Amino acid sequence: MQSLESPELRPPDAARSRLGLVVDALRGRGGDPTSGPLGAAILFLAIPMVLEMAMESVFAVVDIFFVSQLGAASVAAVGLTESLMTIVYTVAMGLSIGVTATVSRRVGEKDPAAAGAATVQAMLLGALLAAILGVFGVWQADTLLRLMGAGPEVVAAGLGYTRVLLGLNGVILMLFLLNAAFRGAGDAAIAMRVLWIANGLNIVLDPLLIFGVGPFPEMGVTGAAVATSIGRGVAVCVQIYTLFRLSDRLRVTLDQFRVRLDVIVRLVRLSATGTFQIFIGMASWVGLVRVIADFGPEALAGYTVAIRIVLFALLPAWGLSNAAATMVGQNMGAGQPDRAERSVWAASMISFTFLGGTGLLFLLFAPQLVGVFGVDEATAAYAVRGLRIVAGGFFFYGHGMTLSAAFNGAGDAWTPTWLNLFCFWLWEVPLAWFLAYPMGWGPTGVFTAVAVAYSTLAVAAAILFRRGRWKEATV
DSSP states (O other): OOOSSSGGGGGHHHHHHHHHHHHHHEEEEHOTTTOOHHHHHHHHHHHHHHHHHHHHHHHHHHHHHHHHOHHHHHHHHHHHHHHHHHHHHHHHHHHHHHHHHHHHHHHHHHHHHHHHHHHHHHHHHHHHHHHHHHHHHHHHHHHHHTTTTHHHHHHHHHHHHHHHHTTHHHHHHHHHHHHHHHTTTTOHHHHHHHHHHHHHHHHHHHHHHHHHTTTTTOOHHHHHHHHHHHHHHHHHHHHHHHIIOOOOOOOOOOGGSSOHHHHHHHHHHHHHHHHHHHHHHHHHHHHHHHHHTTTOOHHHHHHHHOOOHHHHHTTTHHHHHHHHHHHHHHHHHOOOHHHHHHHHHHHHHHHHHHHHHHHHHHHHHOOOOOOOOTOOOOHHHHHHHHHHHHHHHHHEEEHHHHHHHHHHHHHHOOHHHHHHIIIIIIIHHHHHHHHHHTTTHHHHHHHHHHHHHHHHHHHHHHHHHHHHHGGGOOO
């Protein structure tokens, strides 16, 4: 019998090295964005970022799974409230752009005190915005639901749910902002772990509070909001404790909790542009839905299924994009613009390879992927066609996403904002209408417009990135 130490049974060094990289990334140990091999540095950041984004997407899926057992009115209330919460997510994601850019630049400059101060100012700014949104949301929750088209039955079922989520929107803002700070500091594993905590609590508490299991009160659909808020709230507490006690990359102190208008102004300057940038991207999907809705419920449902599959497949590319933003910010702070540029192209090529392979799988197995959703034959036909058309441009999407994030990481938030405005509102939505109606392509025209617009974004972003003006941005 061979010994376990024999060469035949030992894993190859390369495999062992890759496994070690994954383990280190999940544990948040090792790795420096400003030194060492670029590929390893990018993956060290990207692996936990991909898992973090996957965890964030789980919240809505879990809530819908349990709430669907309460009836159509409750499901409709959740859907309408999620539409209202888009405002909160837009603000949170926009602020996160400014936070990541600022913290990563300060960390790259080897100024941890300034990075901590920027994090504190982001917390104070987030708390102020959360208070404003929360008071207005609780006060006008029923009016907002009716404005979204909710009837009396839906308002009665979902008013508590809406009030809880809007009133406690601060936990969402803080979760996003502090995770953005950790990512900017290069500690992506912390951001991943807190979402594991939040999701774990949400999964456990959802059925207990919705259906009143054991000693827990039966709260119906409102229980889903309470469970989600508790999960996120505990995660925020863990984030704050980590900032004060545990993190070796980003620390804050009590004496930093005073208003610094100069830091806040810089954050607002970056974040306002970032918020507008996120809004443009999100709102363009509304425009596409409006175009395709006229072709019937099956077309709209097919579009919804196809886009959900696409967005899930893009999660790794978003993780790589966030990694590129951190790499750019820290290397610019360290006075290494050339390394910053090389890291972006390296991340872009990794994304290109992954999404290209995913696109080929979608082209080949679209019917099987759509079949998982159990939709009717007409809806499935639209979804399969849409998935194949959109996946045809996957080779380009990774480039566009990574380059856009790199601009943000450098503090040049205006360039991707203008790119989004042109590619999505001045190009994608009009093209979708033109192909769907005058050209007579119907829903196929909408799917084609998505592929063309994202491919255009990739080409335009590459041209602007090569010009290098982003290297002159100040944070």
